[in-house]
Amino acid sequence: METSSELALEVPIVSARYARRFVRFMESRGVKRHTILANTGVTDEMLDNPDASLSMHQVVDLLRQADWLMTDERAAFEFGQQLDLPSHGLLGFAVLGQENPRRLISMIVQYLRVGLPLMDMELESTGSTFRIRVVDNWGVDDLRPCLTKIYMGSIYRISCQVCSHFSFQFDFPSSIPIKHWQRLAPGCEFEFGTEVAQVTMPLSGLPFPKSDANLEFLVARTQHSRRQKRLEADETVMQVRDLIISQPGRPCTTENIARRLEISPRTLRQHLSGAGTSFRELRNDIRESFATLYLKDTNVPLESISEKLGFSDQAGFTKAYRSWTGQTPGDVRRQARSKK
Structure with missing residues (x-):
């Protein structure tokens, strides 16, 4: 059994x-x-x-x-460095609009916990210095060094534009000189055989840039209404919102979200109802926000937007968007272009 x-x-x-x-x-x-x-x-x-x-x-x-x-024992760290914002899904694009560096680091940790739950992370801060500890909560044992390097590489890639320096500590040994590791992250410190696996980084105080030549799409941050802020007081609603944001496409169903939260679909519906909302309302609200940002701030084709947001075809997306806003996606895009 x-x-x-x-x-x-x-x-x-x-x-x-x-x-x-x-x-x-x-x-x-x-x-x-x-x-x-x-x-x-x-x-x-x-x-x-x-x-x-x-x-x-x-x-x-x-x-x-x-x-x-x-x-090459550095390969896992190098792979982590390839996991930039676009690699982490739609929430990665939303992070682009986050002008507060402290909030950015917190969002990175929050998203990785939800979107890539292979390791857990503990976030601490003292003044302008952040410390992210990587913890094995699955008991992967022999794979812990590999996963730790992947996480460290991705944290470095995402955070390097708002952090001025990184000190990496790994709770396992390395057989190659430190200078070889520093080639992957110039100016940073690497230490192996420590008690814990963690990265320490002071903020540079600079906001995260709103444009990046490597991004396929550019999306500004989602603006939340007062109603949404009130709902965020409920922990279950916050967790559901995070999960929907990380993957709003077709697999995003009540059953799948409930399974991720380790509760029954019925219990999930009861929690959301008690908070004055529903799964359908949360999902549509998030899809509307992202759709509007795509339409106004990018040239992503309507067909691609509809697919990313979980619609079977463009016609279904157009019908849903009209019901949410009273306008068609084409109308919103034309209005946005006319103002530029």
């Missing part, structure tokens, strides 16, 4: 986009795809499906299969 912890390993919790990027990263280093996927339960069809999710068991098997293929 399977235990609850064993069952938890089989629940789809991680977007396949991370596995897709990881496989491509390994392919760029000369490792064949079929070698990476062998005996992992991860298929090409899953990697090519934008709405697919992987279980922790599949992620562990994939990383364990690839870990021994990495000839």
Whole structure:
């Protein structure tokens, strides 16, 4: 009989986009795809499906299969550096509008906990200095160094424009000189064999830039109404909002969200009803906000927007958007362009 912890390993919790990027990263280093996927339960069809999710068991098997293929122990950190804002989904785009550096760091930790729940993180701050500790809450043991490096690399990539210096500490050894690690993050400190795995970074005081040549899309932050702020006082509503924001597409259902929160769909509906809202209302509100930002601030085709937000076709998106705002997506985009 399977235990609850064993069952938890089989629940789809991680977007396949991370596995897709990881496989491509390994392919760029000369490792064949079929070698990476062998005996992992991860298929090409899953990697090519934008709405697919992987279980922790599949992620562990994939990383364990690839870990021994990495000839450079810095490879996992380098992969983490490729996980920039666009790699982390729609919330990553929303972070672009966050002008407060302190709030930005907090949002990064909050999102990684939800969108990439392979490790946990503890955030502390003293003055303008932040410390993020990486904690193994799954008991991955031999893969902990690999996962820790991935998280550290991504934290560095996302935060380097608002932090002036990074001090990395790893609670495992390294067999290569520190100067080789510093080539990946110039001017930063690396220490191995410490008691905990953590990164310490002082804020530079600069706001996160609102444009980046590497971004495929540029989206400003979502403006929340007073009603939304009132709802955020309810912890369940905040958790549901975070999960919807991280993946508002087709897999975003009451059942999937309830499973992520480890409660029944009925209990979830009761919590939301008690807070004066519903899953449908929260999801539509978030989809409306992101749709409007895409329409006004980017040139992303309507078909692509509708797909990202979970609509089966553009006509369905247009109908829904009109019901939310009284305007069609085309009208909003034309009005925005006329003001530029």
